[in-house]
Amino acid sequence: xxxxxxxxxxxxxxxxxxxxxxxxxxxxxxxxxxxxxxxxxxxxxxxxxxxxxxxxxxxxxxxxxxxxxxxxxxxxxxxxxxxxxxxxxxxxxxxxxxxxxxxxxxxxxxxxxxxxxxxxxxxxxxxxxxxxxxxxxxxxxxxxxxxxxxxxxxxxxxxxxxxxxxxxxxxxxxxxxxxxxxxxxxxxxxxxxxxxxxxxxxxxxxxxxxxxxxxxxxxxxxxxxxxxxxxxxxxxxxxxxxxxxxxxxxxxxxxxxxxxxxxxxxxxxxxxxxxxx
Amino acid sequence: xxxxxxxxxxxxxxxxxxxxxxxxxxxxxxxxxxxxxxxxxxxxxxxxxxxxxxxxxxxxxxxxxxxxxxxxxxxxxxxxxxxxxxxxxxxxxxxxxxxxxxxxxxxxxxxxxxxxxxxxxxxxxxxxxxxxxxxxxxxxxxxxxxxxxxxxxxxxxxxxxxxxxxxxxxxxxxxxxxxxxxxxxxxxxxxxxxxxxxxxxxxxxxxxxxxxxxxxxxxxxxxxxxxxxxxxxxxxxxxxxxxxxxxxxxxxxxxxxxxxxxxxxxxxxxxxxxxxxxxxxxxxxxxxxx
Numbered sequence: 001x002x003x004x005x006x007x008x009x010x011x012x013x014x015x016x017x018x019x020x021x022x023x024x025x026x027x028x029x030x031x032x033x034x035x036x037x038x039x040x041x042x043x044x045x046x047x048x049x050x051x052x053x054x055x056x057x058x059x060x061x062x063x064x065x066x067x068x069x070x071x072x073x074x075x076x077x078x079x080x081x082x083x084x085x086x087x088x089x090x091x092x093x094x095x096x097x098x099x100x101x102x103x104x105x106x107x108x109x110x111x112x113x114x115x116x117x118x119x120x121x122x123x124x125x126x127x128x129x130x131x132x133x134x135x136x137x138x139x140x141x142x143x144x145x146x147x148x149x150x151x152x153x154x155x156x157x158x159x160x161x162x163x164x165x166x167x168x169x170x171x172x173x174x175x176x177x178x179x180x181x182x183x184x185x186x187x188x189x190x191x192x193x194x195x196x197x198x199x200x201x202x203x204x205x206x207x208x209x210x211x212x213x214x215x216x217x218x219x220x221x222x223x224x225x226x227x228x229x230x231x232x233x234x235x236x237x238x239x240x241x242x243x244x245x246x247x248x249x250x251x252x253x254x255x256x257x258x259x260x261x262x263x264x265x266x267x268x269x270x271x272x273x274x275x276x277x
Numbered sequence: 278x279x280x281x282x283x284x285x286x287x288x289x290x291x292x293x294x295x296x297x298x299x300x301x302x303x304x305x306x307x308x309x310x311x312x313x314x315x316x317x318x319x320x321x322x323x324x325x326x327x328x329x330x331x332x333x334x335x336x337x338x339x340x341x342x343x344x345x346x347x348x349x350x351x352x353x354x355x356x357x358x359x360x361x362x363x364x365x366x367x368x369x370x371x372x373x374x375x376x377x378x379x380x381x382x383x384x385x386x387x388x389x390x391x392x393x394x395x396x397x398x399x400x401x402x403x404x405x406x407x408x409x410x411x412x413x414x415x416x417x418x419x420x421x422x423x424x425x426x427x428x429x430x431x432x433x434x435x436x437x438x439x440x441x442x443x444x445x446x447x448x449x450x451x452x453x454x455x456x457x458x459x460x461x462x463x464x465x466x467x468x469x470x471x472x473x474x475x476x477x478x479x480x481x482x483x484x485x486x487x488x489x490x491x492x493x494x495x496x497x498x499x500x501x502x503x504x505x506x507x508x509x510x511x512x513x514x515x516x517x518x519x520x521x522x523x524x525x526x527x528x529x530x531x532x533x534x535x536x537x538x539x540x541x542x543x544x545x546x547x548x549x550x551x552x553x554x555x556x557x558x559x560x561x562x563x564x565x566x567x
Contacts (some may be wrong), residue, residue: 009473009474011368016362016363016366017363017366017367017379018440020359020363020383021379021382021383023442023443024382024383024384024385024386024443024445025382025385026408027397027398027401027408027544027547028385028389028397030408031397031400032402032403034400042406043286043406046406046407046408046411047411047415072397081498087291088291088292088295090290091289091291092288092289092291092292092293094288095280095285095288095289098280099280099284100279100280101285103284103409107289107293110293110296111296113300114296114299114300116547116550116551116554117300117547117550118498118501118502118523118546118550119302120501120502120504120522120523120543120545120546121307121501121526121527121543121544121546121547122300122303122307122543123305123523123526123527123539123543124307124310124526124530124536124539124540124543125302125303125304125306125531125540125543126299126303126308127515128536129303129306129509131299144295144298144299144300147295147299148296148298148299148300149299150293151292151295151296151299151300154389156293157454161374168503169307177536180281180284181284199336205388208390209389209390209391209392211390211391211504211505212502212504212505212523212527213393216527216530216531226390227390227392227393227505230390230392230393230396230509231392231505231508231509233396233507234396234399241400241406244396244400245400246361247396247401248393248396249398251389251392251393252389252390252393252394252397252555254389255388255389255390256385256389259384259385259388262379263381266384266388267449267453270446270449270450271449271450271452271453271454273376
C-alpha cells in the first residue's frame with residue numbers, strides 16, 4: 001500500500017520536473033545543433049544531427065553583419081556600467097549601512113523607489129534627456145542609464161553585506177590613525193568583495209541582456225549592443241536561418257557561461273536581494 | 278566611531294546624481310509632458326487631461342492594457358504556482374545531483390537575453406522547419422503547418438508560453454526561504470506521521486508566505502516590461518492580439534512620434550505596477566508581519 005502511494009506522488013512529480021527540464025533545455029540545444037547545419041538541412045531534417053560541423057553560419061553572421069562591433073559594444077557597455085554602478089552604489093551603500101544621519105531613511109526610500117518604476121515607462125523621458133545632453137547614440141548614454149537601473153538591487157546587496165561586517169575592524173583601523181577614505185578603500189572594499197561579486201554579476205547580466213534602451217537610445221552600428229543586433233538579424237537574414245541560429249547562440253553563450261561560473265553569486269543575489277528587499 | 282558629515286555627503290552625491298538623472302528627472306518629465314501636446318518638431322502645448330481622455334477612448338490602448346493585465350494575472354498565478362511546485366519537489370532531495378541539475382537547467386531561460394529567448398521560440402514555432410510542427414508531423418504523419426505566432430487563435434497562447442513556464446526565479450526565492458526553516462519543525466511533523474504532501478501544504482507553504490509574495494510581485498511586475506520578446510515574435514499582431522503596454526509606448530513614441538501621448542501611457546503603466554503591488558501585498562498581508 002505504501003509503495004503504491006509512493007508512486008502516486010512520484011510519477012506526477014517526475015513528469016512535472018521532466019517537462020520543465022525538457023522545455024528549458026531542448027529549445028537551446030536544438031538551436032545549438034541547428035546552428036551547425038546548412039540551410040537546406042535546417043529546412044528538410046529538423047531532428048537529424050548536422051552532416052558535419054559547418055561553421056559556415058558563424059562565418060556568415062560575422063561577414064554579413066557588424067556583429068563583431070556589437071560584441072565589443074556589449075562588453076564595453078556592460079563592464080563599464082557595472083563598474084560605475086558598483087563604485088557609486090558601493091559608496092552609498094557603505095554610508096547608508098554605517099553612518100548615522102538624519103536623512104538616512106529618506107535616501108533608502110528614494111533609491112528603493114526605482115523598484116516601482118517599470119523601465120518601459122521611462123522610454124520617452126530617457127530618450128529626450130539623453131538626446132538633450134548630447135548622449136544619443138553614444139555608449140556613454142547607455143552606460144549611465146544601465147548604471148542607474150542597478151541602483152536598488154546593488155544597494156540592497158551591498159548595504160546588507162556591510163551591515164553584517166563587525167565594526168571592530170574599522171574602529172581599530174581608525175585608532176591606528178587611518179582616515180575615512182583610506183579605511184574604506186583598504187578595509188571595507190576588500191571585505192565586501194563577495195557582495196560586489198554578487199551585485200556585479202547581476203548587474204552585468206542585466207546590461208548584457210537589456211534590449212529596449214539599447215534599441216531606442218542608439219541608431220546605426222556605432223553604439224548598438226547584441227540584443228538589438230538579433231532584432232535586425234530577424235529582418236536582414238529573413239531566409240538565412242543558419243546565420244540566425246548562429247547569432248542566437250553567440251548572444252546566449254556568454255550569459256550561460258557566466259551563469260555556470262558564477263552560479264553561487266547569482267543565486268545569493270537573486271534570493272538575498274529579493275527576500276530582504 | 279562617528280563618520281564625518283562631509284564624507285557622508287561626498288559618498289552620497291554620485292548615487293544621488295545618478296538617481297536624479299535616470300529616475301527623478303524622468304518621472305517629472307513623464308508627468309508634466311503627459312498633460313501636454315508634444316509631437317516631434319513642434320512646440321509643447323499644455324492641454325490638460327486630453328491625452329488621458331484620448332487613451333480611454335482608443336481601442337488599441339484598451340487591447341494593450343487588457344493584454345497586459347491578463348499577462349500580469351497569469352504570471353502571478355500560474356507562473357508562481359509552477360515555481361512553488363518546483364521548489365517543493367526539488368527541495369525533497371535538495372543536495373542530490375539531479376536536483377542541482379534540474380535547478381541549474383531551469384534557470385537558463387531566465388539568464389539569457391530575452392531577445393535571444395524570443396528568437397529561440399520564433400525558430401521552435403516556425404511553421405516550416407520549427408521543432409514543434411516537425412514533432413506533430415512526425416507523430417501524425419500528416420502535413421501540418423500551424424503558424425503559431427500569426428494565427429489569431431494561437432498567437433496569445435504562443436507568446437504566453439515563452440515566459441509562463443519558466444519560473445526559476447520564483448523557485449529560487451522559495452527554495453532559499455525553505456532552507457531557513459528550522460528542521461525540527463519537519464522532524465516533529467514526521468514523528469506525528471505527516472506525509473510529505475501534508476507537510477508541504479500545512480507546514481512549508483504557510484512558512485513560505487513572504488517568499489511567495491516577493492516572487493509574485495517580481496513575476497507580476499516583470500510583465501510590465503516585456504517589449505523584446507513581443508518585438509521579436511509577433512510585433513503585437515495579428516491585429517492587436519498580442520500588443521502590450523511597453524509595445525504600445527514604443528509604437529506611439531518611436532513610430533508615431535507622439536511623445537506626449539506615450540508619456541500618458543507611461544504614467545498609466547506605472548499606475549498598473551503600483552496597483553498590482555498593492556493588491557498582491559494585500560492578498561498576502563505582508564505588511565502585517567513587518
